[in-house]
Amino acid sequence: GVSIVMKGIEVRQVTKTFDHHLVLNGIGLTLEPNKIYGLLGRNGAGKSTLLNLLVNRIRPDEGEIKLDNELIGDNDRQLGKLFLMSEVDLYPKNIRVKDIFKWSANFYGSFDSELAHSLSKQFGLKESMLFHHLSTGYRTITKLIVALSVPAEYVFLDEPVLGLDANHRELFYNALVESYAEKPRTFVIATHLIEEFAKLIEHVMVMDQGRIVVDDETETVLANAYTISGPVQAVDQYTAGLNVIGSDRLARIKANYVYGPLNDRPIPDEINIDPMDLQTLFINLTNGGETHE
Numbered sequence: 001g002v003s004i005v006m007k008g009i010e011v012r013q014v015t016k017t018f019d020h021h022l023v024l025n026g027i028g029l030t031l032e033p034n035k036i037y038g039l040l041g042r043n044g045a046g047k048s049t050l051l052n053l054l055v056n057r058i059r060p061d062e063g064e065i066k067l068d069n070e071l072i073g074d075n076d077r078q079l080g081k082l083f084l085m086s087e088v089d090l091y092p093k094n095i096r097v098k099d100i101f102k103w104s105a106n107f108y109g110s111f112d113s114e115l116a117h118s119l120s121k122q123f124g125l126k127e128s129m130l131f132h133h134l135s136t137g138y139r140t141i142t143k144l145i146v147a148l149s150v151p152a153e154y155v156f157l158d159e160p161v162l163g164l165d166a167n168h169r170e171l172f173y174n175a176l177v178e179s180y181a182e183k184p185r186t187f188v189i190a191t192h193l194i195e196e197f198a199k200l201i202e203h204v205m206v207m208d209q210g211r212i213v214v215d216d217e218t219e220t221v222l223a224n225a226y227t228i229s230g231p232v233q234a235v236d237q238y239t240a241g242l243n244v245i246g247s248d249r250l251a252r253i254k255a256n257y258v259y260g261p262l263n264d265r266p267i268p269d270e271i272n273i274d275p276m277d278l279q280t281l282f283i284n285l286t287n288g289g290e291t292h293e
Contacts, residue, residue, distance in 0.1 A: 006069050008032045008186075009054065009154065014063035016049055023049045025210035026063070031154065034184040038201035038218070040194055040282050045207040047190040048086070051156045054188075055084040067154075080108070083152035085143050085160060091131050097142055098127040104146050112149040115179070119145045122171055136163035144172055148179045154186045161193060169196060176200065198278040208286045218278070225276035226262060229255040234270050246284030257284045 009031040016024040023046045031037060041047045052058045053065060056072050056079055064071060067078045091100055097120070105111035120127050123141045125134075131142060140163050147155050161169045177200065180187065191197055204221050206214035214221060228239055232254040243260035257276060267273060 006066075008068070009072075010066045011050075011054070012064050012066075014050075014053060014060040014065065016046075016053065016058070016061055018049075023210055024053075024060075027210075027212055028063075029205060029212060029215055031186055031188065033153065033186055035186055036180065036200055036202045037186070037188045038194075038197055038204045039188055039190040039207065040192065040204065040278075041190070041207035042192055042286055045286070046210045047207055048158055050207070051084055051086070051158055051188070051190055054154075054156060055079065055082045057084070081153040082156070083147060083150050083154070084156040084158065085147040086158045093132055095131050096127070097125060097129050097131060097134075100131060100142060100146065101127070101149070104150060108150045108152075110151045112151075116145050116149045119148065119175055122175070123168060137165065137168060140164055141168065141172075144175075148175060152185065154188070156188045156190070158190045159193075160189060160191070161196070173197075173200060194279040194282050195277075201278075204278065206282060206285055213285055214281075221281070222275060222278065224260055225281045226258045227255050227274045227276045227280070228258055228271060229253060229274070230268075230271040234268055238265065238268065238271055245281075246287065257281070259285065 011027055011029045014024055014027045015022070027050065039047050039050070049058070053060055054072075056074070059073065066072065067081065070078055072078050072082070095103070101111070101113060101116050105113060117127070123145075125138055125141050125145070131139065134142065140161070144157075144160055147157060147160075161172060164172065173196070176187065189197055189201065198218075201218050204214060204216065204218045205212055228235055231252060232249070235254045235256050239256045239258055242258045242262060244256050245259045246257045248255045257280065259281065262273070
């Protein structure tokens, strides 16, 4: 029989411990070609660790990671398809922005210099500046431009809009969408700024305490997320037996957040059922079910 090569990245039962602290607890997931993923989690949920594992900067204690059916460890041809833009500044001290672009072009063999120059202009980034003289925002912008200009098939962005003002964030979202439309590839955006990224993310993964608690198409996830509000007693009665992941209260009105199917009970007049947004879902899935009273 012909074995079908699974295109994409497969993470199987990956565990990682630092200083006796279990950071990733048996993670399994698949990243398909040409898709925009959101990797959502609070700080410390394990997002950065997972991204570092995906590009082989660190190794899993247990489990395996494959790209197109081959293990990624020490496989340069495979690793060349992956790019991680991280918070850490890996560039030598006295390097100018334009030299970072040149260095990236040499390192990756192909680099969209045209795009890099055009984005620098849009963002008002001076290519003659020394990287370490730039503000935090402009360092981030430099790294984002590199991430969009390298020929990687999988681009991992770790908190990509740190230190950017609203105007620059908007520019970045547009640049990402345009770049993706022109040259489809996989983006994984790890962030806790859900609201702004929600419209870009096609597939959502939520990480909580070293595990992945949601992994599905954004549309499917949101189609199963409801805010049910009304008088306290009526709301609690209606949601009894449903998967209530959190609640809010304002005077005599209560909102219960439900993730999962609603049983087909008749809906009393005094109750409202509204779709939940990604931000609300995320907050309630990752707060250990606390109620905000």
